[in-house]
Amino acid sequence: MAPDAAAALGRIRAGAPQHARPYERYLLTPTAWAALAEALAVDRGLALLSLWAEPAMVHAAFLAEEEGEILLASCPAQGGHYPALSPARPGAVRFERMIRDLWGLVAEGAEDSRPWLDHGHWGVTGPLSNNPAPNALPPPQPEFLAVEGEGVHQIAVGPVHAAVIEPGHFRFHVQGETVARLEVRLGYAHKGTIGLMLGKSPRAAARYMARLSGDSTVAHSWAFAMAAEAALGVVPPPRALALRALMAELERIHNHLNDWGFACNDSAFAFPHARCGALREAVLRASAAAFGHRLMMDRVVPGGVAQDLAPGGAEAILAALEVAAAEIPVLLQIYENHASLADRVVGTGSLAAALVARFAAGGFIGRATGRGFDARRLPGYAPYADLEVAVPVLPQGDVDARIRIRIAELQESIRLVRGLLKTLPDGELAVPLPQRAGEGVGMVEGFRGECLHWLALDDGGLIRGAFPRDPSWLQWPLLEAAIENNIVADFPLCNKSFNCSYSGVDL
Amino acid sequence: MLWPRLAKNLFGRPLTDPAPPVPDQVVQALVERLEAAAQQRLGHSLSIREVDTGSCNGCELEINALSNVVHDLERFGLRFVASPRHADVLLVTGPLGRNMRAALERVWECTPDPKWVVAVGDCAVDGGVFKGSYAVEGGIAEALPVDLVIPGCPPTPTQLLEGLLALLEAQALPRATPFWRRDED
Numbered sequence: 030m031a032p033d034a035a036a037a038l039g040r041i042r043a044g045a046p047q048h049a050r051p052y053e054r055y056l057l058t059p060t061a062w063a064a065l066a067e068a069l070a071v072d073r074g075l076a077l078l079s080l081w082a083e084p085a086m087v088h089a090a091f092l093a094e095e096e097g098e099i100l101l102a103s104c105p106a107q108g109g110h111y112p113a114l115s116p117a118r119p120g121a122v123r124f125e126r127m128i129r130d131l132w133g134l135v136a137e138g139a140e141d142s143r144p145w146l147d148h149g150h151w152g153v154t155g156p157l158s159n160n161p162a163p164n165a166l167p168p169p170q171p172e173f174l175a176v177e178g179e180g181v182h183q184i185a186v187g188p189v190h191a192a193v194i195e196p197g198h199f200r201f202h203v204q205g206e207t208v209a210r211l212e213v214r215l216g217y218a219h220k221g222t223i224g225l226m227l228g229k230s231p232r233a234a235a236r237y238m239a240r241l242s243g244d245s246t247v248a249h250s251w252a253f254a255m256a257a258e259a260a261l262g263v264v265p266p267p268r269a270l271a272l273r274a275l276m277a278e279l280e281r282i283h284n285h286l287n288d289w290g291f292a293c294n295d296s297a298f299a300f301p302h303a304r305c306g307a308l309r310e311a312v313l314r315a316s317a318a319a320f321g322h323r324l325m326m327d328r329v330v331p332g333g334v335a336q337d338l339a340p341g342g343a344e345a346i347l348a349a350l351e352v353a354a355a356e357i358p359v360l361l362q363i364y365e366n367h368a369s370l371a372d373r374v375v376g377t378g379s380l381a382a383a384l385v386a387r388f389a390a391g392g393f394i395g396r397a398t399g400r401g402f403d404a405r406r407l408p409g410y411a412p413y414a415d416l417e418v419a420v421p422v423l424p425q426g427d428v429d430a431r432i433r434i435r436i437a438e439l440q441e442s443i444r445l446v447r448g449l450l451k452t453l454p455d456g457e458l459a460v461p462l463p464q465r466a467g468e469g470v471g472m473v474e475g476f477r478g479e480c481l482h483w484l485a486l487d488d489g490g491l492i493r494g495a496f497p498r499d500p501s502w503l504q505w506p507l508l509e510a511a512i513e514n515n516i517v518a519d520f521p522l523c524n525k526s527f528n529c530s531y532s533g534v535d536l
Numbered sequence: 537m538l539w540p541r542l543a544k545n546l547f548g549r550p551l552t553d554p555a556p557p558v559p560d561q562v563v564q565a566l567v568e569r570l571e572a573a574a575q576q577r578l579g580h581s582l583s584i585r586e587v588d589t590g591s592c593n594g595c596e597l598e599i600n601a602l603s604n605v606v607h608d609l610e611r612f613g614l615r616f617v618a619s620p621r622h623a624d625v626l627l628v629t630g631p632l633g634r635n636m637r638a639a640l641e642r643v644w645e646c647t648p649d650p651k652w653v654v655a656v657g658d659c660a661v662d663g664g665v666f667k668g669s670y671a672v673e674g675g676i677a678e679a680l681p682v683d684l685v686i687p688g689c690p691p692t693p694t695q696l697l698e699g700l701l702a703l704l705e706a707q708a709l710p711r712a713t714p715f716w717r718r719d720e721d
Contacts, residue, residue, distance in 0.1 A: 196589070
């Protein structure tokens with residue numbers, strides 16, 4: 030494997046450097062890109078993290094897993110075409126469908142060329158291309174992959190769901206009670222976010238990134254700010270970095286509490302749900318007391334943070350966390366000691382480690398299936414280098430493992446918040462951003478996994494291109510694998526154990 | 537152990553917050569929109585169907601928080617239902633995304649009369665920050681008659697509760713004061 034990996038890496042590094050920071054982007058010729066696609070087919074060491082476009086150009090972000098190196102590659106789309114990566118990297122499938130819908134660029138040899146975000150309602154095709162074409166055709170009926178077999182029937186769910194969640198369509202092919210295939214159709218929450226960001230300053234566009242996925246508002250705002258700061262070569266003050274980490278860990282805590290409770294509730298076990306809800310509410314109120322907003326939206330901005338920790342905020346956070354820290358072990362014991370609950374979560378929605386590795390899925394989904402990637406450790410970013418983040422990893426890959434990873438992370442995040450509050454540096458909250466050209470990448474570990482943002486600024490410092498990659502891009506496809514051969518009734522539980530973002534990937 | 541905790545909680549103080557005050561002018565404005573027939577038919581309870589037409593999920597987080605033990609929405613006779621066919625109120629979040637318009641209209645068709653539409657969050661008011669996108673038509677009022685607007689990004693559970701209680705009071709006005717306002721008398 031090693032020589033092949035070197036070959037794939039070498040093919041990228043042979044391209045022309047484009048001066049992206051901190052990770053270099055190499056411009057390949059279409060021929061070299063096609064050769065890279067072939068090299069990737071035999072090389073498992075280079076994970077595809079993201080794939081996106083600008084008019085007439087396709088970009089990809091890779092992670093060399095052993096070396097821990099991130100690098101970007103680009104391919105000019107001559108005549109609107111580029112060689113597909115999906116035959117070698119299944120994670121590329123939805124990106125390629127998205128690129129075709131938004132930029133009108135076609136992946137030659139793609140595994141799947143059905144529309145993804147474009148449901149035929151926008152009135153245009155290729156809205157982000159240089160020449161969007163008017164589209165007056167009636168919206169086409171979606172096509173789903175077929176399933177053959179005796180007694181197979183379909184269950185169509187959504188886009189409006191029974192619970193209070195985001196819109197999306199689930200198409201189940203079912204044989205008896207058993208799910209033979211699930212296909213997820215997304216794009217219902219598409220808001221044209223990238224189009225709105227173009228031509229704006231990073232400071233103005235930060236509002237969109239705070240609203241890419243509300244539950245990850247801090248993580249996405251931070252990753253976007255990190256990309257803008259890298260592009261412009263500025264470093265935020267130490268106090269801003271510490272406050273960002275503080276908010277990011279609070280965000281992890283409130284989301285992990287929420288989903289732990291909901292997963293128990295979806296197993297018809299209400300007590301942990303009630304208690305997690307109360308603990309989470311206390312964390313949100315403490316966040317509001319400390320930062321003036323329960324979800325801490327718009328608090329992280331390019332250059333630093335928009336708001337200092339309010340007087341009494343630290344005490345409010347510590348008080349809320351003390352209650353949570355005391356109760357989590359008790360709730361864990363209750364979670365572990367009830368056979369009715371264990372019966373629902375253990376062995377349900379299992380994922381194979383090889384599949385998780387093929388998709389390079391991050392976050393608790395990866396870490397519950399043996400893939401220990403955590404952006405706070407690798408590539409690592411300030412201020413986490415000094416905090417020695419413990420990253421729990423389990424091999425099982427079932428609902429139970431995903432819940433247990435989150436419980437372990439909860440406790441680690443509480444430790445991190447306490448440490449951050451103890452060592453909070455004094456000083457400025459933000460640095461001004463120069464107005465100039467640049468290209469940057471930012472990666473921040475949100476509660477779901479790594480948020481990867483790419484940003485290119487023109488000579489006036491306005492956004493020429495952007496792509497925010499939510500971790501759910503590489504996790505949604507695995508939900509389809511996890512539910513296979515499980516019963517329909519376990520789908521809500523499996524889905525909650527993933528809790529992928531709809532808005533985050535619908536853009 | 538679970539059972540001792542449950543037993544202890546039986547004798548403990550509830551964790552639930554008191555109800556927020558409801559502005560009278562909001563109630564009056566709602567009353568004017570409400571037909572007398574609706575007051576009789578709905579009674580003092582509302583079933584709510586939430587519809588997300590493209591939100592960032594921030595509003596969903598806060599709407600879900602209404603059901604936690606601290607806010608305990610159901611003590612007011614308000615509850616979330618799984619189908620628009622069981623709903624009196626459509627609680628709509630997000631800008632009106634073009635990819636969701638057809639689904640929202642079908643939800644409206646499925647909801648029996650009398651029914652109300654509550655637009656939740658700045659996006660639902662006029663498209664919010666997403667106004668002007670090729671994929672967004674604007675606010676919910678572009679598709680449905682909106683009875684009540686609860687702005688905020690996202691509105692807090694307390695603000696949501698204020699709005700929903702105003703709806704309840706608007707239909708309960710000819711009757712006695714509801715229990716959560718009795719202390720004020």
